[in-house]
Amino acid sequence: MTQTTQNTRVHTAASARDLTKTYGRGDSLVHALRGVDVDLPAGRFTAIMGPSGSGKSTLMHCLAGLDGATSGSVTVAGRDLAGLDDTALTLFRRDHIGFVFQAFNLLPMLTAGQNILLPLELSGRAVDRVRYDQVVGVLGLADRLGHLPSQLSGGQQQRVAIARALVTQPDIVFADEPTGNLDSEASAEVLGHLRRSVRELGMTVVMVTHELDAAAYADDVVVIHDGAITAHLSDPGQDELVAALRGGRA
Numbered sequence: 001m002t003q004t005t006q007n008t009r010v011h012t013a014a015s016a017r018d019l020t021k022t023y024g025r026g027d028s029l030v031h032a033l034r035g036v037d038v039d040l041p042a043g044r045f046t047a048i049m050g051p052s053g054s055g056k057s058t059l060m061h062c063l064a065g066l067d068g069a070t071s072g073s074v075t076v077a078g079r080d081l082a083g084l085d086d087t088a089l090t091l092f093r094r095d096h097i098g099f100v101f102q103a104f105n106l107l108p109m110l111t112a113g114q115n116i117l118l119p120l121e122l123s124g125r126a127v128d129r130v131r132y133d134q135v136v137g138v139l140g141l142a143d144r145l146g147h148l149p150s151q152l153s154g155g156q157q158q159r160v161a162i163a164r165a166l167v168t169q170p171d172i173v174f175a176d177e178p179t180g181n182l183d184s185e186a187s188a189e190v191l192g193h194l195r196r197s198v199r200e201l202g203m204t205v206v207m208v209t210h211e212l213d214a215a216a217y218a219d220d221v222v223v224i225h226d227g228a229i230t231a232h233l234s235d236p237g238q239d240e241l242v243a244a245l246r247g248g249r250a
């Protein structure tokens with residue numbers, strides 16, 4: 001799938017069409033997503049921002065095939081996720097999508113290097129040494145590979161988790177508040193490495209965050225209020241971003 005932006009052909013890594021998600025029923029009915037249309041371009045670092053409860057996590061979970069929508073469609077790497085049953089969806093996620101969470105979720109008894117290689121081992125795929133070295137280099141982990149997670153700082157542990165997400169060469173990486181457990185210095189370092197992954201490895205990263213400082217590392221920012229996208233900004237300045245976040249529904 002492609003879209004034309006300023007005379008360049010842009011490949012779309014993931015998109016949603018008229019996506020709705022409701023929780024509960026009757027008096028407790030919540031409209032978490034209200035007809036979301038969005039195209040997330042490949043090779044870009046996109047932040048999803050909005051107030052608490054606006055639907056950021058719901059949107060990410062639906063785009064990543066972790067949760068089903070109530071109606072509408074999601075396409076990732078050219079595949080309509082609605083056409084996949086649970087087993088096919090699990091395999092699709094394994095082969096095409098990378099995940100980074102706020103909690104690093106590293107296995108404590110494995111070294112950093114072993115943690116990074118785990119997804120390949122679990123899926124029985126051969127290790128591409130060139131890819132592994134590239135990822136380790138971009139994440140700045142070459143001298144930490146033999147360390148256990150307990151011997152690494154929080155920022156280093158999150159970089160290992162990012163390397164683990166990248167080593168399988170996914171079409172898109174979803175990061176849910178990846179710096180939520182880190183102090184500002186470690187956050188800046190992790191975000192810098194995520195941005196390098198996009199620039200130097202051609203990865204597509206979509207990050208949910210509520211931190212303006214984190215969004216500043218992104219190329220594009222999708223702003224969501226009350227279950228609807230109110231802005232999709234390309235390389236926004238701080239003032240433009242703050243205005244979009246304040247603005248609410250257009």
Ligand SMILES: Nc1ncnc2c1ncn2[C@@H]1O[C@H](COP(=O)(O)OP(=O)(O)OP(=O)(O)O)[C@@H](O)[C@H]1O
Pocket residue numbers: 023024030031032050051052053054055056057058059210
């Ligand atoms: N499992 C659920 N059951 C019922 N309501 C839910 C459920 N998950 C989310 N919601 C509701 O859907 C809306 C969107 O929630 P969501 O978690 O997507 O927002 P968010 O922007 O990620 O919030 P936060 O920044 O606080 O994590 C909220 O009103 C929330 O209370």
